[in-house]
Structures are given as C-alpha cells and as structure tokens.
Amino acid sequence: MTLLETERVTVSPVRRGTTPRRTGRGLAGYLFVAGYAVLLLAFGVFPTGYSFYLALTNDRGQFTGLNQFVKVIQDYRFAPAFTHMLIYLVMWLVTLVVLVVLTAVILRSRVRPGTSALFRFLYYIPGALAGVASVLVWLFMLDPDVSPVSRLLTAMGFKTFAAVLAPGNLPLILMLIAFWTGAGGWMVVMYGALNNIPDEVIEAARMDGAGPWRTAWHIQIPMIRQWIVYMTIMAFATGTQLFVEPQLLQTASLGRVSPTWSPNQLAYVYAFQQGDFNGAAAIAVVLLAVGLLAAGLLVARSNLFKLDEK
Amino acid sequence: MTQTTLFLTAVRRRVRPSRSLPFLVVGLLLALLLVFFVLPVIWLLLAPSKTAGEVVRDNPLSFGSFHQIGTAWRHLFAFQDGAMTTWLRNSAIYSGGSLVLTLAVSVPAGYALALTKFRGRKTLLTITLVTMIMPQATLVLPIFLELNRFHLIGTIWSVILPFSFYPFGVYLVYIYFGSSLPRDLLSAARIDGCTEWQLFARIALPLAKPVVGLVAFFSFVGNWNNFFLPYLVLPNSDQFPVQVGLNQLLTSTPSFNPVAGAGLNVTIPELALAILIAILPVLVLFVFSQRTLVSGMLAGSSKE
Numbered sequence: 001m002t003l004l005e006t007e008r009v010t011v012s013p014v015r016r017g018t019t020p021r022r023t024g025r026g027l028a029g030y031l032f033v034a035g036y037a038v039l040l041l042a043f044g045v046f047p048t049g050y051s052f053y054l055a056l057t058n059d060r061g062q063f064t065g066l067n068q069f070v071k072v073i074q075d076y077r078f079a080p081a082f083t084h085m086l087i088y089l090v091m092w093l094v095t096l097v098v099l100v101v102l103t104a105v106i107l108r109s110r111v112r113p114g115t116s117a118l119f120r121f122l123y124y125i126p127g128a129l130a131g132v133a134s135v136l137v138w139l140f141m142l143d144p145d146v147s148p149v150s151r152l153l154t155a156m157g158f159k160t161f162a163a164v165l166a167p168g169n170l171p172l173i174l175m176l177i178a179f180w181t182g183a184g185g186w187m188v189v190m191y192g193a194l195n196n197i198p199d200e201v202i203e204a205a206r207m208d209g210a211g212p213w214r215t216a217w218h219i220q221i222p223m224i225r226q227w228i229v230y231m232t233i234m235a236f237a238t239g240t241q242l243f244v245e246p247q248l249l250q251t252a253s254l255g256r257v258s259p260t261w262s263p264n265q266l267a268y269v270y271a272f273q274q275g276d277f278n279g280a281a282a283i284a285v286v287l288l289a290v291g292l293l294a295a296g297l298l299v300a301r302s303n304l305f306k307l308d309e310k
Numbered sequence: 311m312t313q314t315t316l317f318l319t320a321v322r323r324r325v326r327p328s329r330s331l332p333f334l335v336v337g338l339l340l341a342l343l344l345v346f347f348v349l350p351v352i353w354l355l356l357a358p359s360k361t362a363g364e365v366v367r368d369n370p371l372s373f374g375s376f377h378q379i380g381t382a383w384r385h386l387f388a389f390q391d392g393a394m395t396t397w398l399r400n401s402a403i404y405s406g407g408s409l410v411l412t413l414a415v416s417v418p419a420g421y422a423l424a425l426t427k428f429r430g431r432k433t434l435l436t437i438t439l440v441t442m443i444m445p446q447a448t449l450v451l452p453i454f455l456e457l458n459r460f461h462l463i464g465t466i467w468s469v470i471l472p473f474s475f476y477p478f479g480v481y482l483v484y485i486y487f488g489s490s491l492p493r494d495l496l497s498a499a500r501i502d503g504c505t506e507w508q509l510f511a512r513i514a515l516p517l518a519k520p521v522v523g524l525v526a527f528f529s530f531v532g533n534w535n536n537f538f539l540p541y542l543v544l545p546n547s548d549q550f551p552v553q554v555g556l557n558q559l560l561t562s563t564p565s566f567n568p569v570a571g572a573g574l575n576v577t578i579p580e581l582a583l584a585i586l587i588a589i590l591p592v593l594v595l596f597v598f599s600q601r602t603l604v605s606g607m608l609a610g611s612s613k614e
Contacts, residue, residue, distance in 0.1 A: 028506030029428030036419035036480055037434065043475035044441040047452035054452070103343060106336050119340060123347045128593040131535035132556045133585045137350050139560075140357070146578060148353050148370035184347060213332075233443055241447035244537040244557075251561055264447055264538075271451055272542075284448040295443040 051288070054281030068282035072270070077260045078283075084261055088171040089239045092178055096235055097228060100183055104190035105216045120191060123184035130181045135248040138177045165253040170261065174245050178238075186231050193224040233295045240291050243268070263287050357582035358382045365578045382583045385575040389559070394584065396548050397555035403466060404540070404551050405533040408473035412529045416476055417522060420483025421514050425496060426506070435484070442477040447538055454542050468543040469551070473533045479525040486521035487514060527599055531592050552588040559584055
C-alpha cells in the first residue's frame with residue numbers, strides 16, 4: 001500500500017519547479033513547501049491565532065483583556081478538570097517512563113533475541129486499538145460480570161461495574177488504557193535505540209566490571225536519553241488532550257462521572273452546550289500554554305531538536 | 311498464557327545460581343506485562359463467538375461457536391440498516407484521502423526544508439517543530455469555527471483537510487533527507503544540468519521510500535483512530551467514520567445504556583465484533599510494520 005502511494009505521489013506535486021537553476025533555486029524551495037505552508041497556515045497558525053483572539057474578546061468581538069480567563073478559572077468545574085488531568089499525567093508519565101525503559105533494557109540485555117522479538121511484538125499489538133476501541137475493550141475488562149480477571153476485581157473489592165467506575169478511579173483506569181495502547185510501541189522504539197549503541201561500549205563497561213544493571217544505569221539509559229525525553233513530550237501532549245476516553249467512561253458510568261472531567265471536555269461543554277466559544281477558547285489557550293511550557297522546558301534542557309545543522 | 315510458560319522454561323534453562331533471583335524478578339515482570347497486554351486481545355477475539363448470556367456466564371476465555379459469530383455479524387450489520395458498512399467506507403475515504411494529500415505536500419516540503427535554500431526556511435522549520443509538540447486537540451475548536459465560516463462543516467473536506475496537515479510527517483522527511491542524502495550528490499547533479507524538479511523526482515524520491523512508508527503509516531493510523539475532530543464537524547450518522555460510529559454503538563448497547571438500548575440486538579458480542587472490524591486495517595498494518603517502523607525511525611534519528 002505504501003508503495004502504491006509513493007507511485008501516486010511522484011506525479012502529483014507542483015511541476016513548476018523546472019525554472020532555470022540560477023534564479024530558480026530559491027523559487028523551487030518555495031514551490032516545494034507551498035502546499036504544506038498553506039495547510040500550516042490554515043490548520044496550525046490561523047487556529048492558534050484565532051483562539052488567542054477569541055480568548056481576548058467577547059461574543060460581540062469587543063476586546064475584554066483577561067476577562068475570559070478570569071471567568072473560566074473561576075468556574076467551579078475548572079479546578080477539578082485540571083486537577084484530574086494533572087493527577088492522570090503524573091501517574092501516566094512516571095509509569096510509562098519507568099516501565100518502558102526498564103522493559104526495553106531487560107529485553108535488550110537479559111533475554112535472547114528471538115524471545116525478545118516475540119515479546120516486543122506481543123506488547124506492541126494493542127497499539128492497533130488506540131482511541132475508542134481501547135476504551136470499549138477496557139470497559140469489558142473492568143466489568144466484573146464479563147471480565148477475564150473478574151476474580152481479581154472482586155478480590156480488590158470491586159463487586160460491580162459501578163464500583164469500578166467510581167469517579168476517583170478514573171485517573172488509574174485512563175492510565176491503564178493509555179499504557180495498554182501506547183507503551184508497547186515505545187518499548188519497541190527504546191529497544192531499537194538501545195540496539196543502536198555500539199557493542200564495544202557495552203563490552204568496555206563489562207570489562208571494567210559493571211554488571212548489567214550498572215551498565216544500564218550508567219551507559220545505556222544516558223545514551224538513549226533523547227528518546228526518553230521525546231517520549232515524555234509526546235506522552236505529555238497526548239495526555240493533555242483527554243477527551244474521548246473520559247467521555248466514553250462517562251457514558252458507561254451512566255452519568256456518575258462528571259461530563260466535564262477533563263479540560264477538553266469542559267471546553268467542549270462551553271462551546272457546544274453553552275454556546276460560549278470565547279470561554280472555550282480561553283480554556284484551549286490555557287491548555288496550549290501548559291503543553292508548550294512543559295515541552296519547551298524539556299526541549300531546552302535536553303538539546304533535543306538540535307539538528308539544524310552544518 | 312502458553313507463551314508465558316514457554317518463556318519461563320526458556321529462562322530456567324539459562325539460570326546460573328548466582329543470578330537466579332534477578333532472573334526470577336525479570337521473568338515475572340515480563341510475564342505480568344505479557345498477560346496485561348495480551349489477555350484483553352484474546353478476550354476480544356473470543357467474545358463474538360458467544361451469546362450475550364454466554365459472555366457473562368461462561369469462562370471468559372472459552373470459545374463459543376462459529377455459528378454465533380455469524381449471528382453477531384448479522385445483528386451488527388443490520389444495525390440502523392447497515393450503518394456499520396457506511397462508517398467503514400467513510401473511514402476509508404477520510405483516511406485514504408488525507409493520506410494521499412499528506413504525502414503529496416509533506417514529502418516535497420521536508421525535502422525543500424532539508425536540501426534547498428530559501429528565505430523563511432528557518433522560520434518554517436521552527437513553526438513546524440512548535441506545532442508538532444503542541445497538543446493538537448486544543449486547536450480543534452478554532453478549526454471547527456474556521457471550517458464553519460467557510461461552510462465546510464458536514465462535508466468530507468472538513469475532515470480530510472485538517473487531517474492532511476501533518477507537521478510530524480514533514481519533520482520525519484526533513485530529518486531523513488537531511489541525514490541520508492548528501493548535498494554533494496545534488497550539487498553534482500545540478501552541474502550536470504538537472505533542474506530542481508528533476509533532482510527531487512529522479513534522485514530524492516526514489517531514495518525516500520522508507521520514510522514515505524513511515525509517514526504513511528503514522529498518518530493513516532492516526533487519522534483512522536481520530537475521534538475528536540470528526541465527532542465535532544460531522545453532524546449526521548451516515549457521515550461518521552467508524553470510530554465515531556463505535557461511540558454511537560456503545561450508547562445503543564443495553565448493558566451501557568439500559569433505557570435507549572433496550573430491545574436492540576447490539577449486545578456485548580456484537581460490540582466486540584464491531585471493535586475487531588473497526589481496527590482490522592490498522593491491525594494488519596501493525597502486524598506487518600513493526601520492523602520497518604523502528605528501522606525507519608532510528609535511521610532518521612541517529613545521525614543528528
């Protein structure tokens with residue numbers, strides 16, 4: 001399929017690049033990026049600017065300063081939504097980083113290559129069920145009536161589906177779902193990154209008397225640090241976007257989970273139930289700021305993306 | 311489960327006395343993760359073979375009958391006069407259409423960012439990196455308003471156009487060309503009289519197959535699974551992609567919605583079957599792509 005697409009693409013892009021070479025080089029560059037630049041303006045730059053505009057004005061287009069922000073922050077649903085997100089993010093990121101790195105190191109240095117490949121493949125497969133599908137699967141896994149681990153659930157004190165879906169359990173449930181779909185792919189990537197470390201380096205560490213764990217801690221993990229940072233940024237960005245997962249759990253809990261559990265859901269309610277797009281935009285801007293701030297910190301501290309160049 | 315025991319015996323054979331404790335811990339961790347990742351998949355594969363009653367009463371990991379799979383299939387596709395078929399077709403159109411568009415714009419763009427010089431290149435690159443790490447869902451509301459202003463809500467373009475904007479794809483192509491296509495090669499070809507278009511089409515593109523595959527994979531999978539945007543911009547059930555359709559199925563299932571779902575034939579086996587069908591294209595890609603994916607991602611990364 002990818003092959004097919006390649007063939008198709010070769011004929012489609014701008015053909016006007018065939019201008020004389022001297023004057024044409026800069027021009028050719030523009031023509032090559034033209035299509036992307038249009039999409040970037042339309043669906044990247046413009047929406048960002050537009051949300052700032054909306055967040056700073058009212059529904060009649062009058063400039064209102066920070067009033068929209070004050071309004072949404074004072075909303076009684078604002079603090080809980082962001083607290084939920086924060087609890088979930090901390091749980092999710094810590095679990096993800098620790099378990100993914102640990103498992104990748106184990107699969108790389110403590111397991112035979114063939115076995116390791118099988119494990120990586122099996123861990124990675126649930127990634128195909130991202131989105132709605134994964135939530136539905138986990139609704140079944142957590143329903144003591146049908147779950148294959150219903151004994152475990154009962155032993156932990158969850159006798160009914162309703163008990164499992166108690167609002168306080170949501171961060172944990174969402175973390176399970178996110179880990180189930182996302183962690184395997186990252187384990188595969190981390191394993192690949194570990195594989196890229198030259199054997200001589202590991203060998204030298206062993207000659208110096210380092211055991212497998214010390215090698216992992218002092219050599220392997222520092223050498224794949226950029227990938228760990230990259231994973232954290234991406235997981236953080238996805239974590240701030242919770243929408244469909246709590247939305248479905250809310251449906252399944254028959255309304256006992258709040259419909260504004262996550263900030264995105266709150267923004268949705270503002271926009272489509274209260275018709276207040278300015279308030280919704282203010283929430284989006286706050287989310288955006290949180291996301292960019294965290295990503296910016298990580299990028300700055302890790303030299304990731306320091307690739308430009310020569 | 312058998313994989314676990316297989317693995318454990320494999321481990322035991324290798325155990326040396328001094329290392330047996332860490333090996334036990336390591337084996338336990340891997341086995342627990344295996345159960346965690348695989349058990350739900352096995353359950354999902356078995357559920358459509360049982361009736362709703364059997365799913366509750368029987369052993370969760372038992373197989374029912376093939377006949378029952380057929381029944382679940384008929385119930386599922388009879389739901390709202392074959393809505394499932396429509397949803398799957400929509401998903402294919404949206405993901406396929408935006409895949410073509412994504413590749414058509416991001417491959418030349420990544421190439422130009424890596425290997426040509428023009429004013430504004432650095433700016434474009436920076437904006438690309440920033441949008442890449444931006445939480446995309448925060449832009450969905452303003453994009454909705456923008457599409458609304460251009461009267462695109464409810465058309466296929468309201469999904470395909472935003473889906474086609476894929477900065478991560480451009481970034482991957484940029485890294486790939488920047489690290490694997492020597493500038494000298496291009497300069498030499500220029501001296502030989504190649505036009506810029508010929509350089510791209512004859513030299514760069516044939517070398518780009520691995521990264522094109524990578525971008526295609528991420529773009530297709532991401533768009534196929536996307537929920538938020540189509541959920542907002544497509545008002546009618548017959549326009550839903552299958553992910554939004556699954557949401558509708560869930561709200562029609564008696565076990566999760568006793569009021570609205572009563573009397574419908576969509577129960578747990580039908581829902582499980584719907585999940586399986588909905589993820590099938592992505593699952594096929596996943597099964598065949600693991601190795602290529604990793605080599606592709608790391609090929610671009612290791613040479614910063």
